[in-house]
Amino acid sequence: MNKDRKNKLSVSLMCADLMNLERDIRRLERLNVDYLHVDIMDAKFVPNLTFGPDTVNSIRCISHLPLDIHLLMEHPSVIIRSVDIREGDIVTLHHECKDSMLENIAFIKQRHALVGLALNPDTSIEEARKYLPYTDVVLLMLIVPGFAGSTMIHGIMDKVRKTREYLEKKGYDNIRIAVDGSVSHEKAEMMAAMGASVFIGGTAGVFIKGKEIEETVPLFYRAIR
Numbered sequence: 528m529n530k531d532r533k534n535k536l537s538v539s540l541m542c543a544d545l546m547n548l549e550r551d552i553r554r555l556e557r558l559n560v561d562y563l564h565v566d567i568m569d570a571k572f573v574p575n576l577t578f579g580p581d582t583v584n585s586i587r588c589i590s591h592l593p594l595d596i597h598l599l600m601e602h603p604s605v606i607i608r609s610v611d612i613r614e615g616d617i618v619t620l621h622h623e624c625k626d627s628m629l630e631n632i633a634f635i636k637q638r639h640a641l642v643g644l645a646l647n648p649d650t651s652i653e654e655a656r657k658y659l660p661y662t663d664v665v666l667l668m669l670i671v672p673g674f675a676g677s678t679m680i681h682g683i684m685d686k687v688r689k690t691r692e693y694l695e696k697k698g699y700d701n702i703r704i705a706v707d708g709s710v711s712h713e714k715a716e717m718m719a720a721m722g723a724s725v726f727i728g729g730t731a732g733v734f735i736k737g738k739e740i741e742e743t744v745p746l747f748y749r750a751i752r
Contacts, residue, residue: 534751535725536744537562537595537617537705540586541577542675542729551740552590558744562595562617564707564727567610569600572624573673580609587611595727597645597707599672601625612638617725619643619666619705622655632661643705647672648680652690659699664725665690670708676730679709684718691722712743712750719751726751 538560543551552563563586566577578586587594593615598607604626612618618635620628622644635642641663644655648668655665667686670677687704694702705725706718715726726732726747733743 532561532748533724534719535561536733536747536751537564537725537727538733538744539564539566539675539707539727539729541566542734544734548586549589552586552592554740555744556590556592558740560592560744562725563590563592564595564597566597566599567603567606568673569602572601572621573599575673580606584611587613593617595619595643595725597643597666598624599645604631607631607634612640614639616640617643617664617705619645619664621645621647622650622658623647628658629661632658636661645707648683648686652693656697659694659697659702662699662702664703664705665694666705666707666725666727667723668707669710672708677709679714684714684721687718687721687723712746715747716750 538555540563565583568575568577570576595617597619601624603620603624618640620631632642642661643664643666644658644662645666669679669683690704703725704723706723707727709731710726711731728747732747733740735743
């Protein structure tokens with residue numbers, strides 16, 4: 528990770544070649560991406576299953592890159608305590624989950640990781656306001672979460688601008704805005720201008736069909752610089 532970069536790229540491993548995951552991780556290391564984004568799903572909060580704690584911990588063993596752990600789960604409490612969380616990671620909980628947010632936030636902070644607060648497309652920043660004093664990153668979902676390759680919801684990018692305005696008005700200028708879901712280079716550039724600074728790169732921006740990541744990652748950084 529390049530600590531001098533203002534805007535960060537977090538590459539979604541859900542979109543990588545899962546049969547050659549270590550190979551792709553090594554390539555991403557050589558490209559010096561900022562984070563490896565890992566989605567942990569429970570088939571209840573969203574209708575899909577992805578990585579589990581054992582896989583995430585195995586990724587940790589082979590890579591020095593910080594992890595951006597996104598828990599798309601109704602009850603993340605058990606799983607979050609099974610994952611090797613380290614200083615510099617981002618660990619993101621959904622405002623809509625059913626567990627105690629404050630207990631999980633306290634656990635993340637004990638591990639010296641950054642606390643992420645994810646909002647589904649229909650959830651406003653106002654609804655999650657009581658957690659903002661403990662939040663480092665607000666993750667805006669630009670798609671209905673669950674599957675890679677989904678189409679961005681029409682008009683959803685304006686939520687980036689509105690969220691940034693809200694955070695500044697309420698005195699939370701320090702909170703970063705992350706965006707996830709069909710983030711292309713062109714849309715990333717637009718959202719960077721709106722106030723986003725962490726970009727989840729998947730099939731639309733990094734693992735683009737017919738292109739190598741050695742081409743797409745530098746183009747992504749050029750778009751958000």
